């Protein structure tokens with residue numbers, strides 16, 4: 315018997331950050347405290363020019379009171395400036411004119427989609443497989459196949475961004491089955507294989523492909539990537555390669571991130587939360603974290619707690635947001651003051667648990683498929699094991715996170731032992747996952763109530779659904795609108811819509827989805843247009859613009875086309891997930907969307 319029960323979940327071998335240069339220790343502390351670069355990430359992204367032991371020897375010979383200038387010189391002498399350490403690569407099987415473009419009615423949107431589709435070519439990279447010397451170090455986690463980068467500051471592959479770049483495959487899930495597939499399958503598979511290799515090596519998927527990210531993960535979407543890839547390709551070889559690794563990743567999450575909760579009826583539940591075991595500044599934001607933590611006047615144990623909550627905040631993918639803090643902002647706090655009240659590990663996030671549920675269902679299906687393939691019963695129980703885990707999780711999510719009165723799911727707050735009544739697009743994730751309370755579809759009037767907030771956003775915010783209602787200056791707060799979370803809402807509406815029998819209600823929801831999609835497109839299209847986007851033969855470039863069309867990682871919900879702001883770095887363009895979501899929406903609602911007639915009236919001055 316190989317029945318996997320909860321007790322058998324092993325605390326799997328997980329490798330942690332142990333580089334003497336890129337991970338917390340005396341070396342990193344000294345260099346990063348000196349704040350040699352504007353962005354702490356600059357240093358940890360540089361590889362060494364000489365063998366690590368020589369670099370360390372030279373470092374420990376420096377006087378203890380070495381000046382900033384001396385340290386800067388030391389870094390210049392010992393580290394390469396490898397801003398461009400990833401190499402541009404050819405995007406395999408690229409077809410400039412995939413079929414889905416023809417399903418977009420509006421010629422401007424079609425031209426726009428064509429541009430976005432072609433942009434993948436500029437985001438394709440490989441990693442150099444050789445270092446400047448024997449014994450040299452780099453923080454990059456090596457992967458052997460090409461991949462798509464998000465763009466901007468993020469030069470390496472990031473975990474949860476990746477699902478979004480796979481949405482190209484997801485297009486075909488709805489309408490164009492198999493067509494796009496023929497073109498971008500290769501890179502999709504390469505990226506999945508890169509991830510699987512990393513999980514095999516490290517025991518989990520780190521936040522990004524750098525050793526300094528080895529203490530935390532990000533929303534666990536690898537199983538979903540395999541799922542949408544499988545839905546398109548039925549590639550059994552890939553599934554066989556992937557499944558043991560996906561099992562292992564699932565075990566990592568169950569064993570390291572589970573939390574037991576007793577409800578008011580005394581019933582026990584197990585759900586998942588983000589939780590990073592960490593007591594140091596994040597290597598890539600070292601100086602920033604020191605200011606947040608050391609200048610706060612906390613005692614040492616409280617400082618360690620805060621470092622853990624900061625790293626956990628990065629694990630959520632929402633770095634940072636008032637969603638995870640205890641402070642009720644008055645509006646004049648500095649970002650540091652807000653972050654000092656992070657309570658990340660005590661939040662049981664509704665989106666994370668939805669993803670875990672989707673993974674449990676997918677893993678159950680995968681085990682069933684492979685068993686059928688082998689026509690043997692040996693792994694049968696894993697199919698049931700995951701099915702059972704999904705069933706339990708669904709019950710727990712409904713028992714603990716559903717609010718009967720508001721008719722929406724909320725996060726659960728372990729500190730107050732109650733739901734946290736604040737609404738973000740993430741609260742709709744369970745619907746995407748197919749989790750509905752038993753009476754949901756019997757109460758059509760209440761379904762309107764569930765989506766009332768989205769209807770209001772649609773009327774009030776012409777630039778996108780705001781991520782929260784709190785204007786805090788943190789980047790996962792108002793007024794920013796994040797395309798992947800708009801995608802979640804659209805998927806949620808789609809899942810509800812297709813289960814509804816009442817025609818009028820179905821149409822109302824569909825109209826809502828089209829409005830939300832149109833708003834998304836208004837923003838991404840105008841942002842692109844105002845930064846020099848053009849369509850050969852159809853639309854000439856706006857005068858006085860030197861750039862050639864940008865998509866941003868986030869937008870301003872109040873002003874369509876303008877990038878969002880706030881947070882720890884300047885707004886990034888590129889941008890993997892925005893491109894993915896834009897193409898998905900253009901395909902999904904392609905015959906109902908229109909290019910905004912004019913992007914004028916939108917302030918011309920754009921962030922960079």
Ligand SMILES: *[C@@H]1O[C@H](CO)[C@@H](O)[C@H](O)[C@H]1NC(C)=O
Pocket residue numbers: 377379381
């Ligand atoms: C560093 O310390 C040494 C001896 O402790 C002293 O001679 C030197 O002047 C100091 N340098 C600076 C820049 O403070």
Ligand SMILES: *[C@@H]1O[C@H](CO)[C@@H](O)[C@H](O)[C@H]1NC(C)=O
Pocket residue numbers: 612613614615616
């Ligand atoms: C440190 O501070 C926290 C709250 O600020 C307090 O609860 C805790 O008791 C303090 N610990 C020590 C060892 O003083």
Ligand SMILES: *[C@@H]1O[C@H](CO)[C@@H](O)[C@H](O)[C@H]1NC(C)=O
Pocket residue numbers: 637638639640641657660661727728729730734
């Ligand atoms: C959770 O509950 C505590 C205690 O009621 C409260 O202070 C806090 O603001 C709540 N929210 C979060 C995200 O911790």
Ligand SMILES: *[C@@H]1O[C@H](CO)[C@@H](O)[C@H](O)[C@H]1NC(C)=O
Pocket residue numbers: 857858
């Ligand atoms: C736009 O270009 C014209 C001519 O090239 C120039 O006179 C004008 O000042 C420019 N306007 C802006 C806002 O840069």
Ligand SMILES: *[C@@H]1O[C@H](CO)[C@@H](O)[C@H](O)[C@H]1NC(C)=O
Pocket residue numbers: 776829832833836909910911912913
């Ligand atoms: C999209 O932008 C156009 C401006 O060209 C505007 O007329 C339209 O109302 C916008 N659509 C939505 C849903 O906000």
Ligand SMILES: CC(=O)N[C@H]1CO[C@H](CO)[C@@H](O)[C@@H]1O
Pocket residue numbers: 328329330331528529530531591592593
């Ligand atoms: C996920 C991970 O690698 N976590 C590690 C973070 O670092 C601590 C020690 O500092 C390890 O115990 C964790 O396993």
